[in-house]
């Protein structure tokens with residue numbers, strides 16, 4: 041298959057790439073192929089061949105919400121890191137799916153646009169964050185999205201409105217459609233004093249640094265907060281802090297974080313998550329919902 045893909049000699053495609061360097065958990069998983077198309081034409085060309093060969097693929101943003109469970113991935117990882125253009129037309133900011141959400145939050149703050157302050161500590165891409173309706177501080181992507189351009193399975197490009205994206209808590213309809221690829225997102229932001237926005241971002245950043253184990257690889261909070269209580273309180277009360285499974289550990293700083301102590305496998309992380317879920321269920325009859333996606 042690689043020969044066919046190389047027919048388009050501008051398409052960057054590598055073989056046997058360790059996804060350790062492309063996910064925030066920094067867990068090793070060797071992807072058979074890793075493609076970084078530079079534009080829609082290259083992406084469509086790649087998808088055509090994958091369809092013909094019936095080859096498995098997975099689009100990856102910044103890899104901050106996925107756990108590759110196995111030591112290898114027998115398919116193609118598609119990174120949209122080259123989809124990073126930005127266009128500003130008054131209050132409407134259109135950004136490529138591969139753009140870093142954190143960077144966008146800072147860029148907008150420095151230009152005096154308010155609305156993405158909540159995102160300054162979320163290390164995802166714009167595309168992945170739209171798919172997951174990422175959020176914090178009672179704000180989420182859905183609050184600021186105007187439209188999103190999506191490549192459909194028939195290779196038509198469709199612009200979806202906010203309503204059509206069917207946002208819910210930490211999801212949009214794209215989460216259930218693996219073959220829909222978000223290409224770019226248009227945000228509707230408000231003009232505000234840049235210094236004020238930066239001040240808010242700085243305060244929140246300091247709080248995150250104090251309360252979250254950001255010095256270790258992780259994928260952020262593991263479980264959604266159930267209705268009555270924060271997830272970390274149940275996990276902490278059951279004595280999970282510091283509990284290890286191979287190289288995966290429940291953080292001592294924040295019980296709702298699992299960290300990679302250096303050599304964790306995706307399997308270690310998954311097993312630890314499942315154990316916490318089971319123990320919490322038995323102790324409190326609460327079904328914790330995991331935020332991360334396991335890619336098997």
Ligand SMILES: Cc1cc2nc3c(=O)[nH]c(=O)nc-3n(C[C@H](O)[C@H](O)[C@H](O)COP(=O)(O)OP(=O)(O)OC[C@H]3O[C@@H](n4cnc5c(N)ncnc54)[C@H](O)[C@@H]3O)c2cc1C
Nearest residue numbers: 101102103104105106164165167168169174175222259260
């Ligand atoms: C330290 C830390 C703190 C975090 N804090 C928060 C927080 O406060 N709030 C929060 O909501 N999340 C948080 N997260 C989780 C994570 O950053 C978000 O879920 C983020 O939005 C995921 O984006 P991503 O680009 O990394 O997606 P990925 O993990 O790369 O992918 C997630 C899913 O989206 C799909 N996908 C990615 N890009 C596209 C695309 N262009 N088109 C179609 N499908 C696509 C992937 O196939 C995958 O199924 C945190 C993570 C870390 C590590």
